């Protein structure tokens with residue numbers, strides 16, 4: 585734990601929540617000359633950020649701004665000024681400035697060379713240690729008391745009356761990493777408009793038949809998923825509980841909204857091509873050999889076809905149609921706590937243009953706790969960093985109006 589003497593002459597801000605949005609808010613506030621206390625409920629900072637790095641920390645997406653903004657769907661208009669100021673180019677510069685070498689994958693996803701988040705987090709905390717940012721961990725914010733922020737801490741209850749408060753408390757998934765969404769009650773009690781939390785970038789539950797046992801853990805590659813207006817070419821993994829992975833996460837919003845989940849097992853072949861090849865293969869070879877050789881399906885794809893397409897039509901044209909439009913029978917999305925991110929949270933209408941709560945002047949919100957959602961691909965961290973920065977700068981302007 586690092587604590588620093590408080591500078592008497594400086595305005596004070598408390599940032600609550602030590603994820604990427606909070607660290608960014610703390611950084612810009614301190615940079616503008618505000619004395620910051622960063623309070624985190626968990627014993628260490630950035631736990632979800634570190635988890636995000638386990639499968640490769642996808643920091644942002646290197647693509648034209650309009651394309652990038654479209655990922656935020658109905659939130660793209662209001663997020664646009666924030667991401668315009670701190671989008672992919674600025675995030676890359678910022679990370680490089682902290683000594684992180686980066687690379688951009690073929691789809692534009694940007695990662696640190698180290699892939700994991702720990703080197704960046706270490707460098708970031710070292711940067712904050714060199715600024716006027718004090719940190720307190722195991723400080724759980726529990727609301728307000730007589731107008732003061734109230735925290736449960738190892739030393740008992742603490743009350744703070746900062747000049748500005750930035751809430752960066754995260755969404756409502758992976759509660760064990762800190763973002764348990766319990767803040768929603770505290771804000772609702774204060775008249776803040778909230779949209780209900782919902783799973784985003786979630787897996788689907790499937791009760792597999794015994795025939796699927798040999799496929800558990802297998803990736804399904806080279807397919808295209810579709811649910812309503814959402815489509816993806818990413819891959820999925822057949823897990824014990826269902827289907828998970830980027831390809832499914834990208835269409836999970838469609839599933840959440842009630843659309844059927846369809847998979848095209850051969851997106852690079854037309855229905856007519858598949859039908860012609862299946863027809864030419866005749867019926868001498870076994871069906872699975874024909875599916876493998878003529879339709880070029882992998883064992884995992886054939887297993888899915890058998891699982892969801894039976895009884896398979898003998899007619900090549902009808903079978904080709906099933907291969908291209910296989911409906912996945914599922915039991916809905918996996919529970920919200922397992923989701924990569926959550927939709928819902930503080931409504932845009934509850935905030936002014938600086939992300940300050942209209943109901944609570946001087947209190948700002950940023951990061952995943954705001955009501956926006958986006959697919960995986962670096963969009964989540966991009967918006968967390970951009971909104972954290974935006975809220976921090978707006979608070980600094982309020983506290984130090986002379987700086988403009």
Ligand SMILES: Cc1cc2nc3c(=O)[nH]c(=O)nc-3n(C[C@H](O)[C@H](O)[C@H](O)COP(=O)(O)OP(=O)(O)OC[C@H]3O[C@@H](n4cnc5c(N)ncnc54)[C@H](O)[C@@H]3O)c2cc1C
Pocket residue numbers: 600601602603604605606623624625626629630631632633635636637640641642643644723724725726752753754755758761762763764767923924925950951952953961962963964965966968
């Ligand atoms: C497995 C996984 C992989 C991911 N991979 C990526 C990826 O590659 N790229 C990407 O863009 N995104 C990824 N994400 C999403 C990304 O990690 C999150 O969107 C991001 O961490 C949210 O940042 P945040 O600062 O808003 O909230 P969080 O990182 O959730 O931080 C919120 C903090 O607030 C603290 N807190 C909560 N309540 C209180 C309280 N009452 N008092 C004090 N502190 C409190 C929490 O303990 C937590 O530390 C991934 C997520 C997961 C789960």
